[in-house]
Every structure is written in structure tokens, then in C-alpha cells.
Amino acid sequence: MTTYADRTFTPPERIRNFCIIAHIDHGKSTLADRMLQVTGVLEARNYRAQYLDRMDIERERGITIKAQNVRLPWTVKDENGREQETVLHLIDTPGHVDFTYEVSRALEACEGAILLVDAAQGIEAQTLANLYLAMEKDLTIIPVLNKIDLPAADPDRYAAEISHIIGCEPTDVLRVSAKTGDGVEALLDEVVRLVPAPVGDPDGPARAMIFDSVYDTYRGVVTYVRVVDGTLKPRERIKMMSTGAVHELLEIGIVSPDQKPSDGLGVGEVGYLITGVKDVRQSKVGDTVTSQRNSATTPLTGYREPRPMVYSGLFPVDGSQYPDLRDALDKLLLNDAALTYEPETSAALGFGFRCGFLGLLHMEITRDRLEREYDLDLISTAPNVVYRVVTDDGNDLTVTNPSDWPAGKVGEVYEPVVKITILAPSEFVGTIMELCQSRRGVLGGMDYLSETRVELRYTMPLGEIIFDFFDALKSRTRGYASLDYEEAGDQVADLVKVDILLQGEAVDAFSAIVHKDFAYNYGTTMASKLRELIPRQNFEVPIQAAVGARIIARETIRAIRKDVLAKCYGGDISRKRKLLEKQKEGKKRMKTIGRVDVPQEAFVAALSTGGGQASEKPKK
Structure with missing residues (x-):
């Protein structure tokens, strides 16, 4: 260990920050569980499946909604055969397309990513989307095939498919079974060998990026950070660079796998900060934390603000719960930076909020969390997308709610369109094309990833896919198709x-x-x-x-x-x-x-x- 200013920190060259990216149900959380056990941070008596999925709703649905970080100690042998202690920071990310923003924030805190693919199903559309995000950030990609213990597993075939996509050799694709633990230790050794150590200035002014935060009823705002430069220590005064707010650092620590106070955080380390602040607006995701005494002058590059894709009104069944709903949304916004909202009034439903979401699952999860965590009873209006309406007299209006539709004569209406990518067995091509054409989709291209798997690319109005398109796609392809989409501007439509x-x-x-x-x-x-x-x-x-x-x-x-x-x-x-x-x-x-x-x-x-x-x- 190296000491800076009478404090002990892990030297950056012994730190590896990485995340796991994969499609839903390909075994991310199970692999994270195995890593917790193999590294010894989780005792057998404390073990439970999906350990890092902390919310009840995640455990019930079997999906990861929030990215979780954990610090793992791991010992490797160097070229001289000597044992060397390494610190691994693992971030377990969601797989659903609605939580891509959560994944993009996790990628900012990493230097490497494990690309996890089911050995019985192959790579899926949402995995591809997250893979391209990781490649844009220049992260080191470690391809891994999971579930090799399944009778239906075909690792050779899917290793060839992965190597074709990311440009590596099929022999470079690691093979593990998260369920049995087979190959997990070798995977951790590869993480240490391939993922580069974080780079930063340990003696410079402190700069730490806020990549997540959560509200604790007793301790206030808990902020999760990745230190890029300098060091942060307990009891020093820190400054939020976007607002200029100054707070005393009451507690600083690591997550391994639960919160543990420490002597501070150095370059490349991931941990949490507690300042006792109760105001949720004081801790913005993407902000830079620095020391008040020796402040940094230039903040770190933050995150691109997410653009809501779907809007819906949320109204309390009991009108007297309106202030409670406002407070609950304030606190939830801290933990879910992709959520947007503004007050709205309805003649039929009373006072509520117009909320923006990244997708239908995001909307459903948000409403569910508000009802469970804050004891609210809510009505949500039918979801709709954002339209741009040009009236005959030349006014350009943004319509997020049907009640905002202009009363006069409408000239042109623009609706948002998305580029969708569908991966499916080649036998379902005709069925998928028929479904997409019935939803006003325009074919953009088609590629065969292998003899039996095809990738279809369509441009389609977002309004056509937010309701039941995913259900229709799954039922017509017997559950084998996967879907991903991204924004592609807008187009004139007859609405x-x-x-x-x-x-x-x-x-x-x-x-x-x-x-x-x-x-x-x-x-x-x-x-x-x-x-x-x-x-x-x-x-x-x-x-x-x-x-x-x-x-x-x-x-x-x-x-x-x-x-x-x-x-x-x-x-x-x-x-x-x-x-x-x-x-x-x-x-x-x-x-x-x-x-x-x-x-x-x-x-x-x-x-x-x-x-x-x-x-x-x-x-x-």
C-alpha cells in the first residue's frame, strides 16, 4: 500500500474497475454473486441469490434496475510467481433497454467491461447496444460465454458469433458457469491481466465524479463517486462544482458488499460519501466533487442529459396526497436521474405531475416504487410520446399531453421515430417483417450474423412500439426475438x-x-x-x-x-x-x-x- 498525507490508499496500479454488460436473464447478477463468494467478501451464511439486487421489486421480477457497485479483494501471481493483492471494483448493470442511461453512467466509472452472453441463446439486441456504448468509451472488452453447463449450450457456435462481432479470435472468448462457479476464478485473473489500471494525479486537487446517489431517511443523501484525481478524506470540507455548495464530509467509505467507513478514497477508487445533507437537489448525478481548501478549477465531463421518450401523468387517488407525491418524486429523482417531471392539472383527476420516462418498463417500475417505497396510491394516464405541432399561423408547439393539442387548425404534426434492431432466428423473418410493416415501420437493412440468426433494422414511429409491440414480437417469435431501439429524430405524420x-x-x-x-x-x-x-x-x-x-x-x-x-x-x-x-x-x-x-x-x-x-x- 502507498501512503499519501498520512493516509493509506490502494495504489492505482493495483486497482481494476470493470462492469458486467449483458441481456436480461443472461446471468449478470448470478455471476456477481459467484464473484462475491470466490473473493470471500460474502460469507456463506449471509448469501442469498441476486445479492446485489437490493430492491424488492428487482428480486420479484428477476431483473436488475439499479447499477450496484462492490469492492472485491483478489490475489494474483505476477510473472515472478509472487502473490500480489489487487482491488477489483465491480459494477453490476441493468440489461433492459429502458435502463441504458443507468448503464452509460456505470461505464464512465470503469476501464473494462465483461460482455456476458448466454451460451444457449447467443448475443441479443440489447447486449449489442450496451457493447457499442462500451466501445465508444474505449473500454477493454472481455467476451464471456455463460451457462456452459446447460444441455442446450452451444459455446463453439456462439464464440464464433461473438468473435465475428467484436473482432477477436473464438479462443479468446472465456467460458464460465455462474451457477456452478466453473471458470469464475480464471475470469477474475483475466480481468486483472487485461483491464488497464485507472490513471490520475494522486497529488493534484481532488476531483471525483458522482455516478449515483440514494436518499437514506436517517443519514440523508448518500452519494456514490469514482475518484479521478487527488484524495478525499473524512471530516474535510468538500465542494460541489456545479452549485458551489460546501459540505463537511461526515463519512467516507467503500462498498464491500455493504457500506464500510474507511480512511478515505484515492485515485481510481469507488466509494460513497455522506454529508448529512437532506436536500436532494444538492447531489446531482454527473457533478464533480472537489476539496474546498485545494479546489480543482475544471470539472470532469459530466453525463449527457437523458431525453424522455414516453410521457404519462401521475395523479394521487386521494388529492390530499399531492404534497407527498411531490416529495417522493424529489427523492426518487436522486436515485433515478433519467426521470423528469413537472406539475400538471386535470379537470377529471385533479393535481398531479406530468412525468417523462425512457420507456414503458421505466414508467411501470417508477410507479411501482412510488407506491411501495412512499406508500402512495396512484393513477397513471395512458402513455404518449412528444409531438411537435406546427399550426396554420406558423406557431411551433411541443405537445407532451393531449390536452396541449392546439384548438385551431393544425398544419403539420411531427412524431418521434426510432431505429430499432431486432435479433431473431432466421425462420421468423417473414413474421417480423409483417409485424413491423403493420406498425408503419420502414426496413433499413438486414444482416445474417450466422446461418440461423438474423439482424433486422427498421425505422419506426416511437408511438407504435411503446404499447404492445414488444409483447407482439415475443409472441410471434415464440420468445426468441430481442429488441433494442435508439432515437432517430422525427417525421411528418397524419395524426x-x-x-x-x-x-x-x-x-x-x-x-x-x-x-x-x-x-x-x-x-x-x-x-x-x-x-x-x-x-x-x-x-x-x-x-x-x-x-x-x-x-x-x-x-x-x-x-x-x-x-x-x-x-x-x-x-x-x-x-x-x-x-x-x-x-x-x-x-x-x-x-x-x-x-x-x-x-x-x-x-x-x-x-x-x-x-x-x-x-x-x-x-x-
């Missing part, structure tokens, strides 16, 4: 706003922006759904779907009919007719002044979305 009217009055929560060809389908579906959900009133209620002033669909909720003749025994028929006419007039008057009672359950059921990308199969 209209469909309003749902109750008793002639538009309900903003049910409005949607859809393609002109699908307007009738949306209108009839929503009208028939509401007819089943809204209870009968004392008067007849028409449910109408309208585009502008034109009604395109209608359903009717029949009135409750009271038996006014119940006590009218015998007598002249004219008396009965008089009573019925009187009832008819009363219902007519109620209809003109009556307001339709829509129960909260009807909003929840009508606005519930059907799964979309969010349906992932659990880990075995």
Missing part, C-alpha cells in the same frame, strides 16, 4: 386528437393522439370499455369519441328506470300514462343539468396499459 365525451363534455384524462387510420379503433374501444365501467345513472348517458367536431363512435349507458307504477293498482290507463310522462320529463330535466358520476375505479381500469415492454420473463 389526430381523439376526445372522449361524456354527456357532450370532453374528459381530458381519456383523450389520446393517434394516427388517423387508428382513430376509429381507439374511439370504439374506449367507448365500449367505459360503457362497461361507468355505473348506470338516473338518466341516459351518451359516450362519444370525436375528432374535432366529428363524432366517430358512440355507446349509450341506459338510465336506471324506477317503477313509478308500483303502487298504481288498477284504475284508468290515462293515470298510468300521466305518471310515466311525468317521469320522462323529470329525467329530461336531470339530463340537462346532471353531471355524470365516474368512479375512480373506472379511471384506473380505463387508463391501465397492457404490459408492453414491461413483461419480462423471470430469471430461472
